[in-house]
Amino acid sequence: MKPEAASKRSTQKIQPAKNAKQPQKKIGKAAGRPPRPDCGACGLPMNRRVCFSADGSASRGCPTLTQKTLLAKANREYGKPPVHEFARQASLQEAACYANRHERPYVMQPTKTRLQEIGEFAERMGYRRLGLAFCIGLAGEACRVEEILKNWGFEVVSAVCKAGKTPKSLIGIGDEDQIFQGTDEAMCNPVFQAKLMNEAATQFNILLGLCVGHDSLFFQYAQAPTTVLAVKDRVTGHNPLAAVYLSDTYYKKLIR
Numbered sequence: 001m002k003p004e005a006a007s008k009r010s011t012q013k014i015q016p017a018k019n020a021k022q023p024q025k026k027i028g029k030a031a032g033r034p035p036r037p038d039c040g041a042c043g044l045p046m047n048r049r050v051c052f053s054a055d056g057s058a059s060r061g062c063p064t065l066t067q068k069t070l071l072a073k074a075n076r077e078y079g080k081p082p083v084h085e086f087a088r089q090a091s092l093q094e095a096a097c098y099a100n101r102h103e104r105p106y107v108m109q110p111t112k113t114r115l116q117e118i119g120e121f122a123e124r125m126g127y128r129r130l131g132l133a134f135c136i137g138l139a140g141e142a143c144r145v146e147e148i149l150k151n152w153g154f155e156v157v158s159a160v161c162k163a164g165k166t167p168k169s170l171i172g173i174g175d176e177d178q179i180f181q182g183t184d185e186a187m188c189n190p191v192f193q194a195k196l197m198n199e200a201a202t203q204f205n206i207l208l209g210l211c212v213g214h215d216s217l218f219f220q221y222a223q224a225p226t227t228v229l230a231v232k233d234r235v236t237g238h239n240p241l242a243a244v245y246l247s248d249t250y251y252k253k254l255i256r
């Protein structure tokens with residue numbers, strides 16, 4: 001959403017929410033401290049949400065209504081030329097992922113895979129050198145991704161999670177907590193992966209299958225902006241949403 005659009009909507013009169021779990025009564029200053037954002041529990045149909053529709057409603061915890069000062073502060077960031085351009089190109093790429101947008105009424109026609117989206121976004125930004133940080137469990141996929149990116153004309157710097165073969169004992173992991181007990185198992189080393197990318201001056205990094213937490217460290221240490229091609233899910237063929245889709249049935253065990 002463009003910053004100006006966001007602030008415009010935030011000033012519009014809000015209709016009371018009918019289906020929201022907790023209808024808004026006192027929101028913002030009148031209620032004292034704003035409630036914590038809780039968009040995940042909004043409960044309104046998408047086209048009736050104030051963040052989506054100009055005459056939409058909101059539920060308690062709606063940041064569109066209650067966090068106007070913070071919103072203005074966030075939106076000022078887009079005044080910085082690099083942030084402005086990065087966000088602009090990301091939005092242009094987002095729209096370019098849908099075909100026939102001139103049709104009315106418009107029914108979304110997505111046409112581009114995430115890999116294509118990443119390649120096109122990198123081209124838009126004028127990046128030439130990409131970093132590819134991957135999990136050893138997806139080494140085959142990484143090889144193919146690297147080939148494809150090179151075929152597009154990018155220079156690719158790639159590093160596997162086990163690069164450096166640092167023993168897990170460095171971080172206090174004993175043999176009983178290794179995957180392969182009785183071996184000299186190397187730790188995943190996302191800090192090393194990030195530093196390799198930094199050293200090579202990659203302009204944009206792509207993560208492929210790093211573990212939970214290891215990906216967090218990579219984000220923390222990488223200097224270039226980073227996106228994710230795919231996340232690891234050891235059970236679902238790297239499709240973590242499968243567990244979400246089935247959380248009412250076969251993955252009910254997820255509900256404690």
Ligand code: SF4
Pocket residue numbers: 038039040042044049050051052057058059060061062063064065
């Ligand atoms: S911004 Fe407000 S209306 Fe939009 S999802 Fe969050 S709570 Fe719901």
